Amino acid sequence: MxxxxxxxxxxxxxxxxxxxxxxxxxxxxxxxxxxxxxxxxxxxxxxxxxxxxxxxxxxxxxxxxxxxxxxxxxxxxxxxMLAQLRQAGRQIELLAQGEIGSVTVGTHLAGSNLLLPRAIAALKTEHPRLTVVVREATPDVLHTALLAGEVDLTVGRLTSATPPPRLTQEQLYLEPIQLVARVGHPVHRRAETSLEQLLGYPWVFPVEQTALRAELEESFLYEGVPIPDNRIECTSILTLRHLLVSTDAIAALPMLIAEHDDKLAFIETPLKSIRRSVGVLRPADRPCSPAARALLEHLRRQAHGLRFEES
Missing domain, CATH: 1.10.10.10 (Winged helix-like DNA-binding domain superfamily/Winged helix DNA-binding domain)
Known part of the structure; x- marks a missing residue:
């Protein structure tokens, strides 16, 4: 042939x-x-x-x-090729409408707390007629959607220095992961608390398809402690927060999620083996639409004020 x-x-x-x-x-x-x-x-x-x-x-x-x-x-x-044609169709539609159009952004827990809402709010101030569609899913599902042209870009945790095949990534900021529990939780009355001492409480763990879950398991292994038997697995931040504030559950969360929540408080138990970066993933084989470029620029601006020193 x-x-x-x-x-x-x-x-x-x-x-x-x-x-x-x-x-x-x-x-x-x-x-x-x-x-x-x-x-x-x-x-x-x-x-x-x-x-x-x-x-x-x-x-x-x-x-x-x-x-x-x-x-x-x-x-x-x-x-x-199908993703390129979908993108071309959207571009033509935008030109015909004389409007910047719409952008679909995928997200999971690590990117959805402050960075994305702030970037969307700033974007809508500049372009009030632009439509932003937010899709929440696990990273593997979002990667498939990116390659299929169903999502323009994703915001969340970057799992490695090398992006998945046919995708390109950009780190926006580093953020610590910390253990949290509700304000008034018995654990806050302890001067020092090890992971082993926390096994007596219920936990909320990420699902297995996430990098944070794998790194939490490595953290427990490093300390010689089994992962909690009494645990719930979820990625929904609304469900997770309700469990935290209404029970004695413990969870590992990005610092910015708990820092601005007056019903949650940090547990002084370090997770030294977890290193984390938040960034953007987008297809490597097709250009961003005007709407996606505008959102990406606002994500960069908002991330500039959310930088942390690596622990």
Missing amino acids: TVDRLLDGRLKLRHLTLVAAIADQGSIMRAAEALHITQPVVTRGLHELEAILGVPLFDRGPRGVTPTVYGESFIEHAYA
């Missing part, structure tokens, strides 16, 4: 849509249902695409389909 075969007019946009839907749904039948077309139409389109490429894209099995090595490579490019 030569590259020119992809440019000879036989490859259609519907082929990209079909292969993306099959990859997402895991079967021909579910892909047809998702696209609101018949199963033979999907099967025929897949056969056409495989004939153009000259290689099989999926292995068929009794429980669905699995991408071949060729399929995995082509699906990745199909996602990228």
Whole structure:
């Protein structure tokens, strides 16, 4: 196969849509249902695409389909091309409306407490007609949404110095993680408290898909202490806060979340092994929209006043 075969007019946009839907749904039948077309139409389109490429894209099995090595490579490019087309459509719509448009930002706990609301408020002051859509999810879900073009950028915890594949990242500030409990909690009456001494209380832990959960587990391991058996796992800040203020639960939170809450207080138990940075992730293979660039600039401005010394 030569590259020119992809440019000879036989490859259609519907082929990209079909292969993306099959990859997402895991079967021909579910892909047809998702696209609101018949199963033979999907099967025929897949056969056409495989004939153009000259290689099989999926292995068929009794429980669905699995991408071949060729399929995995082509699906990745199909996602990228569809995301570029969605972005182009949004740009044209914005130009036609003569307005900066909208921006969709994903967030999880570490980026949603002060930085994002302040940046959005400042952005709306400058552009009152701009629509900001905030999507909250775990990092793995947000990464998928970024690559699919469903989210323009995400704000939250950067898990490593190297961004995930096909994404680029920018650190905005460093913030300590600290243990917190409600004001009046019995733990605040102790002069010194170790992790082991805190095991007698209920805990609220992040879910397993988050970096903070992994680092908390490492912290307990470093101290030779098992993770609490009496724990609740969640990422919803509203649920987490209610549990903290209404029970004797303990949680590890970014400093800025508890610092401005008069019903929460820090526990003087260090988490020395946890290092954390807050920043922005965005796709590396497509430019920001005007609205996304405007929000990114306000995020940078607001982050300038939220810098901490590394512990």
